[in-house]
Amino acid sequence: MNDIYTVPELYDAFHGNKIDDIPFLLAQAEKSKGPDVLELAAGTGRLAIPLIQAGFTYTGIELSPSYAQWARDKLTKRKLSGKIITGDMRSFSLDKKFDFIFVGFNSFLHLGTDQDALQCLEHIKKHLKPDGRFLVDIFVPNPDHLYRDPEKFYPVMSFEHPQGGECRIVEKTRYDSAAEILHVEWYFYRDEASSPDIYSFDMRMVYPDTFDRLITDAGLVIQEKLGNYDGSPLEPESPLQITIGCL
Ligand SMILES: C[S@@+](CC[C@H](N)C(=O)[O-])C[C@H]1O[C@@H](n2cnc3c(N)ncnc32)[C@H](O)[C@@H]1O
Structure with a gap:
């Protein structure tokens, strides 16, 4: 990651x-x-x-x-x-x-x-x-985002990848309510056949x-x-x- x-x-x-x-x-x-x-x-x-x-x-x-x-x-x-x-x-x-x-x-x-x-x-x-x-x-903070299924993927956006072609981002999120931290993983798909590039970041709610x-x-x-x-x-x-x- x-x-x-x-x-x-x-x-x-x-x-x-x-x-x-x-x-x-x-x-x-x-x-x-x-x-x-x-x-x-x-x-x-x-x-x-x-x-x-x-x-x-x-x-x-x-x-x-x-x-x-x-x-x-x-x-x-x-x-x-x-x-x-x-x-x-x-x-x-x-x-x-x-x-x-x-x-x-x-x-x-x-x-x-x-x-x-x-x-x-x-x-x-x-x-x-x-x-x-x-x-x-x-x-x-939006409770609809915080309390969703941490195993499910949700669409984020599509954009023109700097190396060419359309890229689609989907995300998985997990909310740690004790720490008030939302852990976010973004999956970048440049084509559906190959594995995605995965990036992560955390945000405090x-x-x-x-x-x-x-x-x-x-x-x-x-x-x-x-x-x-x-x-x-x-x-x-x-x-x-x-x-x-x-x-
Ligand atoms: C959502 S981006 C916003 C960047 C820019 N302000 C903008 O509006 O496009 C968040 C930025 O915060 C930076 N960042 C995170 N923690 C930081 C810290 N402790 N000190 C300085 N920059 C930090 C990240 O590296 C990233 O560039």
Whole structure:
């Protein structure tokens, strides 16, 4: 089984059409008091590129060395001047503070325990300017997904594989309710006759009340809780919980 965050060209291929968060994040960055933006878990630079193109001074931190290098190469190719640092969002130290720090597209759910989450939030706190703002975008756990048959395969998506041809992803998931961790296995089928490439990842299921407690425990302040990229407030049926806050 492979770590999903080792093959950046594959990530860009299967998340190529994930663009619905971009206008929202640009608008949120615009609301900040200055141009200095820090993204934690920057991935392959999917969000770095539009932010730099919009004129922000961008720094990204990314755990996977291959993803970070891929993102740097993308910026170089486009002659864009952002900084991508290989590092851990739980333990980084930069000689700069930021107007806007964000963790996009569910990346915060890769922090598997309260301790990991608090370490990340404490580092956000250390790196915010006095009137800076932070944003964390995660989904609201969906019990229909958590409590399904762990032996069954469920469709995820089809996409154009970077090495050519259509690729189909199906998944198996197993929820450890004591640890609140969803273990996910993605099976990539390039043709039905050969065996699939299998990748795995874990996500912590964080309910809105847990997230609020973590923010309070970290000594940060919540300003707004949104339920989607259209700016609607968080409600019981909202698919997302987007928390915006400050020092
Ligand atoms: C769903 S991807 C999101 C990437 C990018 N932010 C985007 O929106 O496309 C999650 C990313 O989190 C990174 N990641 C996981 N744990 C991390 C950690 N402790 N510190 C920094 N990055 C981490 C993974 O390597 C992966 O690139």
